[in-house]
Amino acid sequence: MNKAAPKRQESDFIQSASVTAMMRALLAEENDLTKNPDYLAKHFVSEPWRQYLDQPVQSKSALQKRVPGGIYYHLVRTKKMDNAFVSWAKKYNECQIVILGAGLDSRGLRFAQEYPNAKIYEYDLKGMLDYKIDIINSNESLAKLNGNIDYMPINFHEETLIDSMITNHIDRSKNTLVIWEGVSYFLEEQVVKSTLSDLHKFFKSKLRVIFDYAYKDYVDGDLNSYGAKELAHELEKIGEPHIFGLNPDDVPDFLDGLGYAVNNNSPSFLLEKEFFLKNDQIQHKLPAFHGIVDCDKK
Numbered sequence: 044m045n046k047a048a049p050k051r052q053e054s055d056f057i058q059s060a061s062v063t064a065m066m067r068a069l070l071a072e073e074n075d076l077t078k079n080p081d082y083l084a085k086h087f088v089s090e091p092w093r094q095y096l097d098q099p100v101q102s103k104s105a106l107q108k109r110v111p112g113g114i115y116y117h118l119v120r121t122k123k124m125d126n127a128f129v130s131w132a133k134k135y136n137e138c139q140i141v142i143l144g145a146g147l148d149s150r151g152l153r154f155a156q157e158y159p160n161a162k163i164y165e166y167d168l169k170g171m172l173d174y175k176i177d178i179i180n181s182n183e184s185l186a187k188l189n190g191n192i193d194y195m196p197i198n199f200h201e202e203t204l205i206d207s208m209i210t211n212h213i214d215r216s217k218n219t220l221v222i223w224e225g226v227s228y229f230l231e232e233q234v235v236k237s238t239l240s241d242l243h244k245f246f247k248s249k250l251r252v253i254f255d256y257a258y259k260d261y262v263d264g265d266l267n268s269y270g271a272k273e274l275a276h277e278l279e280k281i282g283e284p285h286i287f288g289l290n291p292d293d294v295p296d297f298l299d300g301l302g303y304a305v306n307n308n309s310p311s312f313l314l315e316k317e318f319f320l321k322n323d324q325i326q327h328k329l330p331a332f333h334g335i336v337d338c339d340k341k
């Protein structure tokens with residue numbers, strides 16, 4: 044059954060974005076395979092979550108109990124999508140990178156200087172963008188990094204992406220990478236579909252989309268996998284339930300129907316192998332109900 048998303052106002056501040064930034068910041072100081080490359084995340088963590096940064100060791104252990112594997116899932120997401128950004132910007136001289144539901148992710152800031160050939164667009168609710176821009180403008184070192192990024196307010200449930208892209212004169216002829224991190228499962232199924240099909244219709248050159256997803260079985264209530272019941276409980280508390288899901292085996296057909304071919308589809312066990320295999324052992328478990336897919340417009 045298709046589930047309805049909580050109604051969002053354009054001024055809303057979404058707590059899960061701040062939790063994400065906090066989890067990235069917590070691992071940013073590590074010096075092994077758990078290091079999160081988002082060294083700017085700490086600047087964006089909002090008040091209720093900031094206290095976690097004061098005592099990182101205790102916080103990591105508390106978070107592992109509260110949302111098992113969550114900090115490591117945010118780490119692999121960051122790395123996977125950073126890799127997509129860098130490979131796209133290196134491959135195409137003049138290109139675009141559209142980050143949908145960018146939230147408090149600092150990828151644009153971290154890469155804008157190094158890859159000035161990539162025009163970056165960050166889409167999110169106006170409230171989220173206002174919060175982020177205020178922080179950037181009040182910090183000289185962040186403000187210096189803030190080149191080549193346009194911030195585009197949108198409420199995916201109220202407006203279509205294609206209308207916004209037309210109104211804002213986004214170049215449909217440039218090779219474009221779309222990063223959609225940590226968002227698909229908060230949206231209604233028809234919004235996920237219409238967003239992917241808007242992107243497909245709009246862009247006339249090469250289009251690559253990378254996004255992460257939650258498994259349909261978990262969204263539909265199977266909470267038996269590692270980390271599932273704890274996360275579902277936490278999301279319920281902050282009023283941000285996961286409502287859209289795809290089982291990994293269904294991803295290729297789902298995307299094929301929308302005009303995309305899968306390059307890479309990594310369910311959690313493959314992400315564990317890719318990022319946490321050392322001495323023949325998986326060093327850190329990931330929540331066993333998430334995957335990341337990377338696809339091209341056919």
Ligand SMILES: C[S@@+](CC[C@H](N)C(=O)[O-])C[C@H]1O[C@@H](n2cnc3c(N)ncnc32)[C@H](O)[C@@H]1O
Nearest residue numbers: 057059060144145146148168198199200224225
């Ligand atoms: C978990 S956060 C992830 C943020 C960011 N991509 C990251 O990985 O740090 C989910 C993001 O989706 C955005 N979002 C959720 N529902 C939305 C909607 N209806 N319209 C626009 N953005 C939305 C939220 O504002 C939030 O920034």
